[in-house]
Amino acid sequence: MSNPIAIPKVGFVSLGCPKATVDSEHILTRLRAEGYLISGSYQDSDLVIVNTCGFIDSAVEESLDAIGEALAENGKVIVTGCLGAKGDVVRQAHPRVLAVTGPHATDEVMAVVHQHLPKPHDPYSDLVPAQGIRLTPKHYAYVKISEGCNHRCTFCIIPSLRGDLVSRPVGEVMQEAQNLVNAGVKELLVISQDTSAYGVDVKYRTGFWGGRPLRTRMTELAAALGELGVWVRLHYVYPYPHVDEVIPLMAQGIILPYLDIPFQHANQRILKLMKRPGSSDNVLARIKQWREICPELTLRSTFIVGFPGETEEEFGELLDFLKEAQLDRVGAFAYSPVEGAAANELPDHVPPEVQQERLARLMLLQEEISAERLKRKVGKTLTVLVDEVDEEGAIARSSADAPEIDGLVYIENGQQLNVGDFVEVKITDSDEHDLWAEIA
Numbered sequence: 001m002s003n004p005i006a007i008p009k010v011g012f013v014s015l016g017c018p019k020a021t022v023d024s025e026h027i028l029t030r031l032r033a034e035g036y037l038i039s040g041s042y043q044d045s046d047l048v049i050v051n052t053c054g055f056i057d058s059a060v061e062e063s064l065d066a067i068g069e070a071l072a073e074n075g076k077v078i079v080t081g082c083l084g085a086k087g088d089v090v091r092q093a094h095p096r097v098l099a100v101t102g103p104h105a106t107d108e109v110m111a112v113v114h115q116h117l118p119k120p121h122d123p124y125s126d127l128v129p130a131q132g133i134r135l136t137p138k139h140y141a142y143v144k145i146s147e148g149c150n151h152r153c154t155f156c157i158i159p160s161l162r163g164d165l166v167s168r169p170v171g172e173v174m175q176e177a178q179n180l181v182n183a184g185v186k187e188l189l190v191i192s193q194d195t196s197a198y199g200v201d202v203k204y205r206t207g208f209w210g211g212r213p214l215r216t217r218m219t220e221l222a223a224a225l226g227e228l229g230v231w232v233r234l235h236y237v238y239p240y241p242h243v244d245e246v247i248p249l250m251a252q253g254i255i256l257p258y259l260d261i262p263f264q265h266a267n268q269r270i271l272k273l274m275k276r277p278g279s280s281d282n283v284l285a286r287i288k289q290w291r292e293i294c295p296e297l298t299l300r301s302t303f304i305v306g307f308p309g310e311t312e313e314e315f316g317e318l319l320d321f322l323k324e325a326q327l328d329r330v331g332a333f334a335y336s337p338v339e340g341a342a343a344n345e346l347p348d349h350v351p352p353e354v355q356q357e358r359l360a361r362l363m364l365l366q367e368e369i370s371a372e373r374l375k376r377k378v379g380k381t382l383t384v385l386v387d388e389v390d391e392e393g394a395i396a397r398s399s400a401d402a403p404e405i406d407g408l409v410y411i412e413n414g415q416q417l418n419v420g421d422f423v424e425v426k427i428t429d430s431d432e433h434d435l436w437a438e439i440a
Contacts, residue, residue, distance in 0.1 A: 011040075027109050038133070040340060051081040142189045150164055163196060171214070187231040284325060380427050
């Protein structure tokens, strides 16, 4: 008997944000489609691909450590992702890597794989499911609708890593979403660097889906995704005027009443230094208007404290904005200089201890606001999506909770539920972040 031909195996390490996760999924899908096996260990792999993050210093360090570990354990390493776009950082730290590519570079990565590990002769031996290979649980998935960004925020280097905005064809996005729903996905999380700018680069060109015309634009895309019969959640939405158009879709239950808008600050001077669009006065009026149209709306945002030049008075303005806006979910970060960001050149950097003290004050205020807003849900009945089940009950999320960043709903009598179930629950208790419930 002749020896069976060994099928080449590729190891994979995926770091960074949901956008990087989608890049990893595309590469894994291609690898499997071409008949490569994906290995879970360095020793068992013929080579290893590391998808890196390069956004802040700690992420750069984590990525370089992961590359070093893969080199030590395996020796044959291909590097892709945002760190690859930062010039020679990878090569200087790890000259032995086989190749370095930037983000969303599936073709380049595959070309290097083919060079060092020729593809198997029978790509039909392992066919890939229509939804591709996913790193998320079976019941939710990220759908990336564009690459890059047209903004030039002074604290950010994404455009230099990922380039200007490039929108995916609307029919392609819808086909991917349909494949995911057919495979059992119950929640689609729409992501990009700037979701509300979707289609601006192609002048909102009309594409086609299901035999009918569909504009390459956030409102029309959201409405079409809403027809697929699953939860649709919008992330990273800049507050352009046309964002007002998606609020009625939320009020009608077509998409989730959830908006993730990174406001970053409330003071006009600081926003100008950050090169952020929008004015905070206008924002408060619009939030009020949105809530009138859709009272169930959950607003999530992120803020930077201690930006270069931020005075105590300007920070106070941010706290006043939070008291007024009553946002449901808030993430905040002390400003951290990112190599290559324009903000590094600004004068009057805020001392780290002042930054940390401001961050603590902001988070304390937001915890009070969050606790107060969650308390209002006690006694109400909500639809939730089950993420985990064990002998103690089930852990789920409501429409107000995006996976991994927002709160959870603990269902104390949910032992019989299944992951991916939609279930009606009655809220019995709350704290600063989470809710407790029983099956209604």
